[in-house]
Amino acid sequence: MTEIETEIETVDTATGQARVHWYEAERPRAVVALSHGAGGGVGARDLVALARELPRRGYTVALVEMPWRVAGKKVAPAPKTLDAGWREIWPALSARALPVVAGGRSAGARVACRTAAELGAAAVLALSFPLHPPGRPEKSRADELLGAGEPTLVVQGGNDPFGKPEEFPEGTYKLVEIPYGDHSFAVPKRADLTESEAVTLLTEAVAEWLATPGMPGTRAAL
Template identity: 70%
Template sequence: MTPPTTPTPPADPSPPSPPTGPATPTTETVATPAGEARITWHPAPGPRLVLAAGHGAGGGIEARDLRALAAELPRHGVSVALVEQPWRVAGKKVAPAPRTLDTAWRALWPALARPGLPVIAAGRSAGARVACRTAGELGAHAVLALSFPLHPPGRPERTRAPELLGTGVPTLVVQGGRDPFGRPEEFPEGPYEIVEVPHADHGFAVPKRAEPGQEEALARIAGSVVRWVASLG
């Protein structure tokens, strides 16, 4: 007698797909009254928000904090749009007057809102000021201010606090502990949250022997923003 055989289970016709990661960045050019601006999109799979971040007056979207957010936030359902102002796209070395930066940002806003999702206005340094000044009129969902320049170095009497206090929307400030444009303890009380990055300067660089170190500083920035975005609902 032939012994009974154990039937072989049928092969799974549709094996599970690997998790979907962030998509490849794409770039678009947008015409503004100040010249052509550029948006580099870091899309999230199934996004629920857009974080649009402008750069400062002394650099572009290659800033370490902007790169860290573009790498991390798409994993949490937030598409990141890194915005290059027209003066930077044109290769100029000096940023124009604040009103010109605001004009370009306003003209860019329809492209940032095109996905039909709530948009968090963000920026570092001068870009943070732009986001604060225009948040209310543009209908921003919230504001993220990275290295907000509370005052020029050594000139605390020339405060820019009214810009920060007047956003009218949920606002998070992420500030270096030794930022000459305003240390965290110099900020006035107001309707915003502030996170300190220990030992960090205006560009969120930390001394080589500092603890926590550079990678931990960037992780603190990204983690703080992820938690804050989740709290927005």
């Protein structure tokens, strides 16, 4: 099996350059654009796994490295700055005349939820949505998730300190649990599934959701 070739596109924003890592499908139905969390980059295990798998299913993946990360900073800026940067990057993500699924992990998922409706995202993919700070359930961010305004999938680790699946409120979104997973979808050694199996569960859940009738690029949506 050949490796997926990657093209890196640089995008200028008011707060510096962003980088978009493109993983191309041969005949793409849609673009899945994913940004990273506040403490990591596009090398996160879930982002890498989706970039490897989804192009084989007909979806081009764009992993977005936000300007603060490209600049080598260790701490993400305020949410308003993150949202502004994502808005400036969006034209590059939507330039291919394909539906764009907006998403990301952790802080990136929050950005996608907050901006999906205004930017015209076809759907939202929220990986490890940080429902609240660890140990602070009263500081809920559920309004961001519930206000996404587009079909939304949340993929959440069963042991995520930022919000376990059972803590999420009812809504029109779909939620898939990765058993034992923490905020990075790592699983303990005592778990009855391996880390590789957990990642496979994640990629399969996302691929199945994308292929749901009515989703961008599916026959029923055309």
